[in-house]
Amino acid sequence: MTETVARTHASRAEGRPDEIPFDTSGSTGVSRRWFRLPHQMEREVELIGTQLVGPVDRVLNYAPPQHLFGALFGQWLPRMAGVPVHQAWADxxxxxxxxPGERVLAVCIPMAWNLLRRNRPVLERASSVVALHSSAAPPPTAHELVRRAAPLLRAYEILGSTETGGLAHRPLLPxxxxxxxxQAFPDVSFVRDGDAPARGPEELVIRGPRLARPERxxxxxxxxxTGDLVEFTGPRAFRLVGRGSxxxxxxxxxxxxxxxxEQLNARLPQAECVVLPLPDDSLAGEAYVVFWSGRGNAVGVADIRAALRDFPSPSQIVELAGIPRTSTGKPDRNALFAEIDPASV
Structure with a gap:
């Protein structure tokens, strides 16, 4: 699929007939459904379009439209602006x-940046390129391309979720x-005690008119x-410290x-498995790796993948003769990461 006309399908779900459903795995791997109204979609497109994007003549969309980010900027923005959209996620x-001379918007998830780097000569036909990045931490390729393609290319990170929509933004730097x-978007407010002294990291709790309705x-x-831990740096600004889980x-x-x-241990009790985050994956952004030992039992990589069918696939699955542990019996993270082939990261 190359050139398409942006379209959005409303849901006849419980509640208002014009509500639009979006599914998310939540934090447990169980699918959950959230509903947004057309005016919420329009408001977010207008808000981010005005603050960050500006006028565009064409959209290159790498975000699948079944997710909120892809629907907003790969469907709603092109339709509202009356511009063509190339659904790059499909092919x-x-x-x-x-x-030549077009003002281009690139809608990016981590995998898009390597593809944009390969297509840099094509992008240089444009008069300007704005990239919006969401869904995970941008990979190193994103920062490299921002440096090499300036001033043609400028890029912004959007912090948000299916439940909240976009809640804050910042430039994606070289x-x-x-x-x-x-920086919080204008219609987002923080729920915190403004008179309390600084307490260090706090959980980010927000209010706003673009929160989605849960299925139930x-x-x-x-x-x-949000589950994010932040340090507030101003009335409407904060730094992410980490996640509360x-x-x-x-x-x-x-x-x-x-x-x-938990799922690996429940479905493969005969194997010893350790799951660790792998945030520096240059292609996929945030990712995770599974280390496992079959302990002599008939367990293979296919069994690991089958056990994780409810989750996104791990970046790597590493088989070991045994799981290295510290003197306290905990998995030895340094020893485990030393088992990863650097060429495959």
Whole structure:
């Protein structure tokens, strides 16, 4: 698929007939459904379009539209702006249809950046390129391309989720630059005690008109706890410190590594498995790796993959004769990561 007309299909779900469903794995691997209204979609497109993107003549969309990010900027923005969209997620290696002098928007998830780097000569036909990145931490390739393609290319990270929509943004900076704080969008407010003294990291809890309605609720929640730990740097700015759990995002899908561990142990009790985050994967951004030992039992990689069918696939599955452990009996992380082939990372 190359050139398409952006379309959106409304859901006849419980609640308003014009609600639009989006499924997310949540933090446990169990599929959950959230509903958004057309005015919420339009507001987010207008908000981010005005603040970050500006006028565009063509959209290159690498984000599948069944996810909120892809629907917003790969369907709704092109339709509202009346511009063509190339659905690159459907055929990532198809030629990019960029005409001379066009103002281009690239809608990026981690895998898009290597493809954009390969297509840099095509992008140079444009008069400007704006890249929006969401779904996970940008890979090193993103920072490299921002440096090499400036000033033609400028890029922004969007922090958000299916439940919240976009809640904050910051420039995606060249490699070697320190990432700045996140700035909240104007319609997002923080739920915290403004009179309390600084307490160090706090959980990010927000309010806003673009919160989605959960499948089992009659209306959107009044506020939403994101699970992110932050340090506030100003009235509407913060730095991410980490997550309040073993939560990562693999190309936009939340993966709770503790749940991955539990599922492996439940389905393959005859094997010894350890799951660790692998955040520096240059292609996929945030990722995880499974280390395992069959302990002499008839267990193979296919069994590991079958046990994880409810989760995004791990970046690597590494078989070991035994799981190295520290003197306290915990998995030895340094020894485990030393078993990874650097050429495959």
């Amino acid at each position: 990532p290696f198809a030629p990019l249809p960029v005409s 490699e070697g630059s320190d990432a700045g704080p996140w 609720g009659t209306r959107p929640p009044a506020q939403w706890a 073993s939560l990562i995002k693999v190309n936009g899908i939340k993966v709770h590594l503790a749940r991955v561990d």
